[in-house]
Amino acid sequence: MEMIAGGGCDMNKHKKAQTAQDEAVAGSLKKIKNKFIVMSGKGGVGKTSVTVNLAIALANKGYKVGIMDVDIHGPDVPRVLGINKEMLGVNADKKLTPLAYSRNLSAVSIESLSASKDDAIIWRGPVKHSVIRQFIGDVEWGDLDYLLIDAPPGTGDEPLTVAQVISDAKAIIVTTPQEISLADVRKSINFCKTVKMNIFGLIENMSGFSCPHCHQAIDMFGTGGGERTAKDAGINFLGRIPFDPKLVTCGDSGTSYQEAYKDSPVTTAFDNVTKLMSELI
Numbered sequence: 011m012e013m014i015a016g017g018g019c020d021m022n023k024h025k026k027a028q029t030a031q032d033e034a035v036a037g038s039l040k041k042i043k044n045k046f047i048v049m050s051g052k053g054g055v056g057k058t059s060v061t062v063n064l065a066i067a068l069a070n071k072g073y074k075v076g077i078m079d080v081d082i083h084g085p086d087v088p089r090v091l092g093i094n095k096e097m098l099g100v101n102a103d104k105k106l107t108p109l110a111y112s113r114n115l116s117a118v119s120i121e122s123l124s125a126s127k128d129d130a131i132i133w134r135g136p137v138k139h140s141v142i143r144q145f146i147g148d149v150e151w152g153d154l155d156y157l158l159i160d161a162p163p164g165t166g167d168e169p170l171t172v173a174q175v176i177s178d179a180k181a182i183i184v185t186t187p188q189e190i191s192l193a194d195v196r197k198s199i200n201f202c203k204t205v206k207m208n209i210f211g212l213i214e215n216m217s218g219f220s221c222p223h224c225h226q227a228i229d230m231f232g233t234g235g236g237e238r239t240a241k242d243a244g245i246n247f248l249g250r251i252p253f254d255p256k257l258v259t260c261g262d263s264g265t266s267y268q269e270a271y272k273d274s275p276v277t278t279a280f281d282n283v284t285k286l287m288s289e290l291i
């Protein structure tokens with residue numbers, strides 16, 4: 011991928027490239043009906059797991075779905091989808107072709123551009139901004155019903171770039187039920203207000219655990235805090251995803267949880283969230 015950021019001696023050439031990329035970005039976005047950025051105030055609350063599973067649930071319903079992994083420093087989407095051995099292709103128009111997970115679901119991640127998966131990426135904000143624009147404009151996304159954008163935790167360069175470049179992107183905030191996570195959610199809500207990004211709703215992840223032996227419900231991190239926070243902030247509560255250790259093993263091995271555990275409470279929860287999403291848009 012040719013970088014157009016980082017300065018250049020020929021200003022005219024740079025401006026021309028910038029205009030061509032603006033047009034490419036606008037052209038790609040025009041073909042995508044719904045854009046959602048999945049964000050959280052705190053790390054490890056399950057953003058990637060939620061993004062991937064929402065995408066699979068939507069694709070299973072027949073929607074065309076793309077995942078754009080803008081977690082530049084910790085790109086996990088290809089691994090969780092089980093397509094981390096593949097690299098992005100290039101088509102006849104010199105556009106990048108996303109990784110195909112299934113007929114309805116494709117993904118783009120920085121992970122699928124670098125041959126060495128263990129390299130640390132050390133980029134400043136402007137380079138990340140440029141890469142995210144290229145992930146939109148230089149990728150042949152085609153017509154999509156949903157683009158889900160997996161952002162790193164917090165309110166840094168990546169969500170800021172998404173807010174600036176994709177003006178109709180809406181935020182889905184993921185939290186766990188503990189008070190510490192909920193405090194961080196309030197920061198994400200304030201970030202969205204500041205950058206004028208609509209908040210589509212909030213999902214409470216790791217919400218309750220059903221003991222596999224006695225089936226008793228155990229509230230490991232509490233439950234209901236997400237719904238209360240959503241209500242207080244006047245935003246949609248999209249649902250609760252229960253804690254299930256099998257999600258960890260599936261995520262680590264790149265196996266589809268929803269395929270393996272079709273009737274589980276987690277699969278049902280993702281199905282319900284995606285139903286609600288299509289009702290609310």
Ligand SMILES: Nc1ncnc2c1ncn2[C@@H]1O[C@H](COP(=O)(O)OP(=O)(O)OP(=O)(O)O)[C@@H](O)[C@H]1O
Nearest residue numbers: 053054055056057058059216252253254257258261
């Ligand atoms: N509902 C759940 N039940 C059990 N484990 C879960 C659940 N959701 C996520 N996990 C596990 O929690 C860990 C963190 O999840 P994940 O990587 O999706 O979080 P993240 O918010 O994207 O993390 P990061 O801050 O690193 O971007 C993973 O091991 C994942 O498998």
